[in-house]
Amino acid sequence: MAEAERKLTNGRSRIEFQTDPSRYRHWKLKIEGELATLLMDVDEKGALFEGYDLKLNSYDLGVDIELADAIERLRFEHPQVRVILLRSGKPRVFCAGANIRMLAGASHAHKVNFCKFTNETRNGIEDASVASDLRTICVINGSAAGGGYELALAADHIMLVDDGSSAVSLPELPLLAVLPGTGGLTRVTDKRKVRRDRADVFCTTEEGIKGKRAVDWRLVDEVVPSSKLEETVTKRGKEFAVKSSRPAGAKGIKLDPLKLARSPNGAEYSALSVELKRGERLATITVRGPDAAPPTSAEDMVAQGSGFWPLRVARELDDAVLDIRVNEFETAAIVFKSSGDAAQVLAYDAFLDAHKDHWLAREIRSLWKRVLKRIDLTSRSLIALVEPGSCFAGTLAELVFATDRSYMLIGQREGDNKPPAAIALADVNFGAYPMSNGLSRLASRFLANPADLDQARAERGKMLAAVTAESLGLVTFALDDIDWEDEVRIFLQERASFSPDALTGLEANLRFGGPETMESKIFARLTAWQNWIFQRPNAVGEEGALRRYGSGQKPKFDTRRV
């Protein structure tokens, strides 16, 4: 029943998300004042898995991990950069999209998680624009096909060279019998607002669209003759830079490598631990609160750099969740715990509030927003256990609200002098961290009755004990010590016994009540259909288009419409 996972290259046993520019194999990052050039120049021999080469600037997860890293570093390490020029280092091709041989040979689970991560990376490019005024201009000189055009779609401005051959295309349907998997269809209809019948023509035309028609149909923002390209790129770069509010004189902070020690059954980071109980299909992430008071000034925060507790936890949490997503498919549930001083957590939140106009505070909050969204979108049952000695306050309380279900212990445990569990709310819980549906987690939680949200808001700053937290609707169940162990154990066992697929679908629906946004549409409507198609014999069967691509054999289809 289970498909085998492909072998990683170079004898690696896990996919690692940490990298830095000195290790990039596929991207070149060049910074000149307020302009950064991010050059895609994929190393054919640098594939993540064995069995394929990354020709024509095609990409796999390894290429995208470097891209995501580059965007993060531009935000934190180079706050003076206002515009990213996204370009290709190859002649005649911008990017050929996701590598088809990789897709054809990947397990369903890897394919789906690969698409999820690449979506998050492109959302991150857009978030840099909206949240940090860091604009991206995409310069297409050659062919931008499939995922290549989807990457361009994340930019604020798309320039296409008008040379009679450079074109944008989404050839997934005619070539591969799948959909553009990285937001392409939704960005075509909802961001670029291409008329639906033109979108239909575009998405069924293998060779794509070039020149003036690409502008008329809103697929790109401008076409530029080859002879004027560099001049126009420079001009656009300056125009976008002038409008940005990024801090001209600021000096960035270095994102140091994470402190991380893996063991066979988990990982130890500086501010959190991951414990894997593989027999029970559980991963427990315990986040530790700060061990010192917040700094006294923004300068001190900058001086602490990536060691500053909120930034450190966010980066470590992101890495831990990504690692479970792609390396621990057997994990059914992620349990969030915390330990530490809730008052200190609130003090850090207050510090970030007080300095919310400082570029670094803004970046840290925005990173937390993205990490929390990543958790919302993680296909594992999410559970919070709020126990004595925990510190689910302010930003860390969002972890409780991100879970599918939360249990909170009433009072103390016998023979344990840890203080009773408490949850504390802060301003940050009421809008700083919107979910992909555009609402805060508490607003999503209290859709039925806005008065419940007001009531929670009135309790900010208080240490809310279990019974109170339950009555305010902040946790699912408050249990006393006598019931706790059995209830939690039975629940976790039950969760691990259910069909993982049905849970994925259930959670994808229940987590996102209320409004939809372009982002949530990408992860819901588009992704769900893509996942469906990724299972269909017409795409992945022996005679399917994805499997037969490049073989010289035409695919054979079951012609029934569903």
Add this chain to the structure above:
Amino acid sequence: MAEAERKLTNGRSRIEFQTDPSRYRHWKLKIEGELATLLMDVDEKGALFEGYDLKLNSYDLGVDIELADAIERLRFEHPQVRVILLRSGKPRVFCAGANIRMLAGASHAHKVNFCKFTNETRNGIEDASVASDLRTICVINGSAAGGGYELALAADHIMLVDDGSSAVSLPELPLLAVLPGTGGLTRVTDKRKVRRDRADVFCTTEEGIKGKRAVDWRLVDEVVPSSKLEETVTKRGKEFAVKSSRPAGAKGIKLDPLKLARSPNGAEYSALSVELKRGERLATITVRGPDAAPPTSAEDMVAQGSGFWPLRVARELDDAVLDIRVNEFETAAIVFKSSGDAAQVLAYDAFLDAHKDHWLAREIRSLWKRVLKRIDLTSRSLIALVEPGSCFAGTLAELVFATDRSYMLIGQREGDNKPPAAIALADVNFGAYPMSNGLSRLASRFLANPADLDQARAERGKMLAAVTAESLGLVTFALDDIDWEDEVRIFLQERASFSPDALTGLEANLRFGGPETMESKIFARLTAWQNWIFQRPNAVGEEGALRRYGSGQKPKFDTRRV
């Protein structure tokens, strides 16, 4: 590769959507003044397909076809009815949901289309409430499980008997490893606004929730002791009836059986023809305009009854589309054509506008809205060919805007004296027929630039020739006679050559740009995930939960999360 379709009972060769109360096997419709009681009393032996019995008020498509018919008849034949009491005719069970053996043995295509139709029926119950003030009160005396509770969720008010055993539940996930497929999850989060963690508990609790907790968690509106049930039902019925604006004195019209003659390659209705070219995987629906001027008064319209042209076309079109959906899976594309006098079509639209406060005009417009939505949601490529002699005006022009792509012929054909093709807009194209995303088709089309919508609005009433229609953005391509035949033929051939699954996913994305509503979320987010799960071995494989249900054997799951 292809799964076999099940055999229909009683030697039938097609699923028929036409029925009437005298033929119902599963529902009893009783009308007493302003109250109608719709009693679900499923005939175990009345299954649509061979191989299963409809125990415990479980349903298949045949049961739902009768329900949909009953709702339509209440709207047209009984305008004085203000409240529907939806009840069970069986002891201790309201409804056990979709029949599991039917699901386990159905082809993927049938399962998906079955869910789509049941969703449309429940949306129809809600539409009767919103558009016609025809409220539904659901009385649950016994168990409402899965699709049974989803049916209740469509009501305006849910009453649950408080007898210690009557309960509501969505046990699909724990029992069958699938999702509630008829809008349940979305209605729980978005209509009932159940808190997400409670929804998680509810949807993973096989036995469901009863009594006071069901009210506290917003799953039902009230619980009533058995002893007070009838009294309370009567009281609620009256309360809802008082608030309705349905016309107290009005006499309904009879919905006569459709005039329909099937042939091996199509069907002939009174106002439209269906031509099936199975070799080319095409179905062509040609709608004929009215053959007489509209009546001169509302009384005349009532006197014409279901023969009134707009009502007749809507019912016939609905039947034709449903027939293709479930009986002609091999059809890749539906081509819409029309013939007749556009001015007459506009005259009927003007007539309905003039009488828009008349209950029957309101019902007809609302039916057209639902039929057009049904077309939007039909999983076939939709194409309009706008040719000389056609009458795509007003309401019929919506067919052009519902398609994925439209072609319009410039001028006349050589040797053919039919007048050149024209499209005419009317008020009705600017809001009377919202899509499931809440926008009119033209507003959805012109998302990029509201000025284009205004420009189209300014052209109301004019006969717009091909070149003008193209420049206004109303059709995809205007072609002259020389190019027409080749272009259209090549396009249709190409369409039939693509993977049907990829087209389904593409069209489900491109058709619904812009906002999402509860309804569009049901058809997108929820349905797409359900379709995915319906393909997964954990549900439908030999050892999957759907296949093993009731066998005494536990399912075996691939435990990897995706």
